[in-house]
Amino acid sequence: MHKEQTDNNFKERLTQLRESIDNIDNNLLELINKRLEFVQDVGKLKAKEGCQVLDSTRESQIFQRLLELNKGPLNEKVLRHLFTQIMAASRQLQRPSRVTFLGPEATFTHIAAMNHFGHSVEYIPQPSIRDVFNEVEKGTCHYGVVPVENSIEGAVNHTLDLFFESELKICAEKYQPISHDLLCKGGTIHDIQKVYSHPQAFAQCRRWLQKYLPKAALKECGSTALAAQKAAKKQGTAAIASSEAAHMYQLEVVASRIEDAAKNTTRFLIIGKDEIHRTGEDKTSLMFVTSHIPGALYKVLKPIADFGLNMVKLESRPTKHENWSYFFFVDIEAHIEDESMQKTLEEMKKLCLFLKSLGSYPRANEHKGSLI
Numbered sequence: 001m002h003k004e005q006t007d008n009n010f011k012e013r014l015t016q017l018r019e020s021i022d023n024i025d026n027n028l029l030e031l032i033n034k035r036l037e038f039v040q041d042v043g044k045l046k047a048k049e050g051c052q053v054l055d056s057t058r059e060s061q062i063f064q065r066l067l068e069l070n071k072g073p074l075n076e077k078v079l080r081h082l083f084t085q086i087m088a089a090s091r092q093l094q095r096p097s098r099v100t101f102l103g104p105e106a107t108f109t110h111i112a113a114m115n116h117f118g119h120s121v122e123y124i125p126q127p128s129i130r131d132v133f134n135e136v137e138k139g140t141c142h143y144g145v146v147p148v149e150n151s152i153e154g155a156v157n158h159t160l161d162l163f164f165e166s167e168l169k170i171c172a173e174k175y176q177p178i179s180h181d182l183l184c185k186g187g188t189i190h191d192i193q194k195v196y197s198h199p200q201a202f203a204q205c206r207r208w209l210q211k212y213l214p215k216a217a218l219k220e221c222g223s224t225a226l227a228a229q230k231a232a233k234k235q236g237t238a239a240i241a242s243s244e245a246a247h248m249y250q251l252e253v254v255a256s257r258i259e260d261a262a263k264n265t266t267r268f269l270i271i272g273k274d275e276i277h278r279t280g281e282d283k284t285s286l287m288f289v290t291s292h293i294p295g296a297l298y299k300v301l302k303p304i305a306d307f308g309l310n311m312v313k314l315e316s317r318p319t320k321h322e323n324w325s326y327f328f329f330v331d332i333e334a335h336i337e338d339e340s341m342q343k344t345l346e347e348m349k350k351l352c353l354f355l356k357s358l359g360s361y362p363r364a365n366e367h368k369g370s371l372i
Ligand SMILES: O=C(O)C(=O)C[C@]1(C(=O)O)C=C[C@@H](O)C=C1
Pocket: 039, 042, 043, 053, 054, 055, 056, 058, 059, 062, 086, 087, 090, 091, 094
């Protein structure tokens, strides 16, 4: 076949296919707008009844249903991303919401927040985890996002401690894969004399730094995003931060995925004032203090096993009121409305000096990952 003929065939076929795509897009647009009209009606109903806009239980059911229905080629990550954005736009239409997070912009907390709430909400950075709690308590923001645990470094103690004073509830959890890049304003790796980053990021990239930048001075910053801001100001300096920070602070990625251990993940908590209903796949977080007697912790935890519940986390923190006395934090795979959980709590309360529930929320899957 002549080249001209092949070109014409290609163009004709491409035009046909693109027309089909345009038709689908037209339908999608019409359907999304129709969906939003229903969402507006739900919003009016909720406003009348004084119900909260975000219904994590319903959203989690929508994801479960769509994932079961999906036959591909759309993959799970992209499906989740698309519907996160659609539902974020829906919530924003019902009531514009504000989400606050441990800033500045482009921290991994910000990335986790955007992956959870989508791009349609207003994001407000805070300088500390305490400020995130304060803003949500005051009601200036509807939800807050804070880190609670890293798969390599362990618990974020400050977050755990703040739950003692706070009446806020955990409304959701989000696992965010953490991947570090080396960013700088220009030039090559050979020009870098100084590297800025958060101490945890340095710890997570130790071997890489020893191998490729053994002579560079390492300067600690309050966050990886702050490190990126600093590196953006001076040639010959670099930052270890996310690829999102590169984009936000106009830096170039000199080396990507420089962390020593793959599968580095941080678990974030979404805090707010909502009580989240049962989905059937839930987690409940508890905080308690035991008495100072032999076997106290064993006795308090025993009902969890007796009622057949799965404890997935146990953490301790000093109470700071009395030396060598501790708060314990446990996560249990159940909802507070479950009968077995109610019975467990009844037994645990009898054995604790102090016990409170930090909330029940849908269990997140660690392997859902991030797209953005
Ligand atoms: O079903 C609701 O309650 C809605 O408000 C609709 C919708 C959605 O977009 O599907 C939006 C917000 C809620 O968090 C849950 C679902």
